[in-house]
Amino acid sequence: MALLSVVTRPFLCRPSNLQKNWDSFLSLRAYGVHFSGQRLSIGSFQKRGRATRSSPVQFPRHATQLFTSQAPERVARSITQWHPPTDQDMWEQPVLIMGAGHIGRRVALVWASALRPVTVYDISKNALRSSTEYITDNLAKYCLEHGTHPGPVHFTSDLREATTAGKRHGLKLDFSAAHDTEPKSTRKKGPWMVIECLPENLSLKIAALAEIERLLPENCIIASNSSSLMTSEMAPHLQNPGHLINTHYYIPPRNVMVEVMSSSHTYEGIFPFLTREMKNMGLTPMVVPPGVQSQGFIFNRIWAACKRETLAVLQEGVGQPAEIDALFRDFFHAEKGPCERMDEVGLDVVANVEEHYIEQRSELARSGEKPLEWLKKTYVGRGDLGEKSGDGLYTWEEREALKAKHKREKFPEVEEALGA
Ligand SMILES: NC(=O)c1ccc[n+]([C@@H]2O[C@H](COP(=O)([O-])OP(=O)(O)OC[C@H]3O[C@@H](n4cnc5c(N)ncnc54)[C@H](O)[C@@H]3O)[C@@H](O)[C@H]2O)c1
Known part of the structure; x- marks a missing residue:
C-alpha cells in the first residue's frame, strides 16, 4: 500500500x-x-x-x-x-x-x-x-x-x-x-x-x-x-x-x-x-542558413508584426479581441486568432518579446511603443497574463467558451452522438 x-x-x-x-x-x-x-x-x-x-x-x-x-x-x-x-x-x-x-x-x-x-x-x-x-x-x-x-x-x-x-x-x-x-x-x-x-x-x-x-x-x-x-x-x-x-x-x-x-x-x-x-x-x-542572423528567425518576425498591429487595433479601440479573432478564423481558416494565441503564450512573454524588438530595431518604436505601454498597464501590470493566470485579452469564461467551440468544430460527430 x-x-x-x-x-x-x-x-x-x-x-x-x-x-x-x-x-x-x-x-x-x-x-x-x-x-x-x-x-x-x-x-x-x-x-x-x-x-x-x-x-x-x-x-x-x-x-x-x-x-x-x-x-x-x-x-x-x-x-x-x-x-x-x-x-x-x-x-x-x-x-x-x-x-x-x-x-x-x-x-x-x-x-x-x-x-x-x-x-x-x-x-x-x-x-x-x-x-x-x-x-x-x-x-x-x-x-x-x-x-x-x-x-x-x-x-x-x-x-x-x-x-x-x-x-x-x-x-x-x-x-x-x-x-x-x-x-x-x-x-x-x-x-x-x-x-x-x-x-x-x-x-x-x-x-x-x-x-x-x-x-x-x-x-x-x-x-x-x-x-x-x-x-x-x-x-x-x-x-x-x-x-x-x-x-x-x-x-x-x-x-x-x-x-x-x-x-x-x-x-x-x-x-x-x-x-x-x-x-x-x-x-x-x-x-536559417548559418551566417545569416535574423531577430525573430523566420516566422516569429512575421508574427511579431501581426501581434504589434493587433495590439494597436485594441489599444485604439478599433476592434475587440473576439472580432479580430473571428476575422482571422474566417480569412485564414485558422483555428485561433492572434488574441487567443497571445493569451495562450502569456501576455508577459508577449510584452517582453515586443520590448526587445523595439530595443533592437529603433524603427519599430513609432508603431510599437504605445500598444506595448497599453498592454503592460492594462493587463501585465495587473497580473492578467492570459491562460496562465486566468484572465487576459479574453476573460477566463470567454476563453472556455472559445475552447468548447473549437472542440465542437473539431469533433462534430461526437456532439451529434451526444444529441447536442
Ligand atoms: N510561451 C511560448 O509559447 C514560447 C514559444 C517559443 C519560445 N518561447 C520562449 O521560451 C522562453 C520561456 O518562455 P515560457 O513561456 O516558457 O516562460 P515561463 O515564464 O512560462 O517559464 C520560465 C520558467 O523559468 C523558470 N526560471 C526563472 N529563472 C530561472 C533560473 N534562473 N533558473 C531556472 N529556472 C528559472 C521559471 O520558474 C519558469 O518556470 C522565453 O525565452 C520565450 O521567449 C516561449
Whole structure:
C-alpha cells in the first residue's frame, strides 16, 4: 500500500483528472515506466527500439562560407572542437531543460519521447510540480501517437544535480538493483544538450548560461529557445560560443516546427547533427542558413508584426479581441486568432518579446511603443497574463467558451452522438 501511494503520487495532484491520469499511468506502466515522487524512470524497455533516422540535412555552400568567414576573434576563443555525441552517449546522458514553464515542459516531453533521458531543472518548486503533472498526463499519449516509448524524466531544482544527472538517470528508480550495475564511466556524465527555456530576459539568460557552462561537459550543446533574443547577444559572455545555438520551438507537441539559427559562432557540425536528431523526435527543423542572423528567425518576425498591429487595433479601440479573432478564423481558416494565441503564450512573454524588438530595431518604436505601454498597464501590470493566470485579452469564461467551440468544430460527430 505504501509503495502504491509513492508510485501514484504524481497522479493524485488533480483529483478531477484521476481517471485520465490513471489511464496514462497504465499506459506508461505498460511501457515499463515507473513513477516515484517527482521522478519518472524507465525499466526494462530502456534500449528496445528507437525512432527511424532520416537523412542528414545539406546546407547551401554559400551559407557555410558566410559562416566560417564570420567573427574570427570569437571563434578563436573556442577552446575545443565539437564532436557529435554517440548513440550510446545519448542513451546515457540526458537532455537538460532549464526552465519548466509553459514551453520548457513541452520541449521536455518531446525529447523524452524516444527512450531518451531528460532532466527538467527550475528554481521554482511549483513549476516543477506542474510540469510533472503535465508530462505525466501527456507523455504516454504522445509516444502512442508516434509509435515510440517514453524515456526517464528527472525533475530537480538543484543545478549541480541537473548538470551531473547522468548518474541519476538510467535505472536508479526502477525498484531494481540496476543502479548498482550502472558503469562507473557514465556516472559523472552530464547532459549532451541543454535547452534554455528561461524567462525572456537577456541578463537573466546570460547569467544562467554563464553559470551552467562551467558545470557542463565540454562537448555539450547549449541551445536557447528565446523568441526574440538571439544567441549572438549571449555568445560574448560564454567561454565557448561555438557550442551555442538558437533552437526556437513553437509550442510542441502541437506544433512540430523548430527554427534553428547559428549564434554566428556555432560549430558547423552541430547543424546536420541536431536537425537529424530533431527529426528523430518527430520535429521539423527549419534552418536559417548559418551566417545569416535574423531577430525573430523566420516566422516569429512575421508574427511579431501581426501581434504589434493587433495590439494597436485594441489599444485604439478599433476592434475587440473576439472580432479580430473571428476575422482571422474566417480569412485564414485558422483555428485561433492572434488574441487567443497571445493569451495562450502569456501576455508577459508577449510584452517582453515586443520590448526587445523595439530595443533592437529603433524603427519599430513609432508603431510599437504605445500598444506595448497599453498592454503592460492594462493587463501585465495587473497580473492578467492570459491562460496562465486566468484572465487576459479574453476573460477566463470567454476563453472556455472559445475552447468548447473549437472542440465542437473539431469533433462534430461526437456532439451529434451526444444529441447536442
Ligand atoms: N510561451 C511560448 O509559447 C514560447 C514559444 C517559443 C519560445 N518561447 C520562449 O521560451 C522562453 C520561456 O518562455 P515560457 O513561456 O516558457 O516562460 P515561463 O515564464 O512560462 O517559464 C520560465 C520558467 O523559468 C523558470 N526560471 C526563472 N529563472 C530561472 C533560473 N534562473 N533558473 C531556472 N529556472 C528559472 C521559471 O520558474 C519558469 O518556470 C522565453 O525565452 C520565450 O521567449 C516561449
